[in-house]
Amino acid sequence: DSGVTQTPKHLITATGQRVTLRCSPRSGDLSVYWYQQSLDQGLQFLIQYYNGEERAKGNILERFSAQQFPDLHSELNLSSLELGDSALYFCASSHEQGSPLHFGNGTRLTVT
Amino acid sequence: AQSVTQLGSHVSVSEGALVLLRCNYSSSVPPYLFWYVQYPNQGLQLLLKYTSAATLVKGINGFEAEFKKSETSFHLTKPSAHMSDAAEYFCAVSAYSGNTPLVFGKGTRLSVIA
Numbered sequence: 247d248s249g250v251t252q253t254p255k256h257l258i259t260a261t262g263q264r265v266t267l268r269c270s271p272r273s274g275d276l277s278v279y280w281y282q283q284s285l286d287q288g289l290q291f292l293i294q295y296y297n298g299e300e301r302a303k304g305n306i307l308e309r310f311s312a313q314q315f316p317d318l319h320s321e322l323n324l325s326s327l328e329l330g331d332s333a334l335y336f337c338a339s340s341h342e343q344g345s346p347l348h349f350g351n352g353t354r355l356t357v358t
Numbered sequence: 359a360q361s362v363t364q365l366g367s368h369v370s371v372s373e374g375a376l377v378l379l380r381c382n383y384s385s386s387v388p389p390y391l392f393w394y395v396q397y398p399n400q401g402l403q404l405l406l407k408y409t410s411a412a413t414l415v416k417g418i419n420g421f422e423a424e425f426k427k428s429e430t431s432f433h434l435t436k437p438s439a440h441m442s443d444a445a446e447y448f449c450a451v452s453a454y455s456g457n458t459p460l461v462f463g464k465g466t467r468l469s470v471i472a
Contacts, residue, residue: 248401250401279459281462288462288463288464288465294459336401336402346392346404346407347392347402347404348404349401349402349403350401351399351400351401352401
């Protein structure tokens with residue numbers, strides 16, 4: 247058990263809809279990272295937060311947004327969903343730069 | 359910018375044989391290097407990490423990796439494969455300093471044949 251909790255495990259929704267994915271980091275970890283995993287793109291970094299502030303941005307679409315709350319949990323919001331957004335979305339946390347990332351078990355999003 | 363290339367999307371070995379998974383990295387600054395393993399329907403688990411303390415890094419489950427700066431490589435090995443090693447393996451790199459998240463390779467699926 248990595249200590250990183252992601253909910254829900256599975257999400258099935260229709261095109262055009264909006265969903266929210268939630269992540270609770272490991273106790274003591276201040277950084278939260280979001281990754282998207284798909285068969286064709288592999289693991290793509292989306293965004294990182296550190297203690298509530300955005301720290302780094304990767305290949306995140308404008309339709310996607312995220313935030314980290316004072317209790318350090320994070321949410322990833324995906325809107326105007328398209329079929330191509332179907333993927334596994336992972337949250338990871340770490341204590342500091344260079345520390346190993348600890349991954350949750352992911353949320354599998356299916357857009358129909 | 360950092361990048362990782364994993365040679366071979368699928369590697370198949372016999373049980374008891376040597377496992378060798380290849381990873382080459384590109385980094386303009388001294389890197390942190392990692393190997394992660396992903397079992398079906400699970401998240402990624404850290405196998406081992408290189409942070410410049412020693413070029414040969416030992417990880418969990420009998421895996422180890424050697425950092426070779428001259429070859430910009432960080433290959434993962436295990437002397438004797440076990441059926442339970444069948445999984446997807448990812449190499450990843452981040453900058454030693456600065457604020458860069460992990461960049462992952464495409465992954466290598468390891469199959470172990472009885």
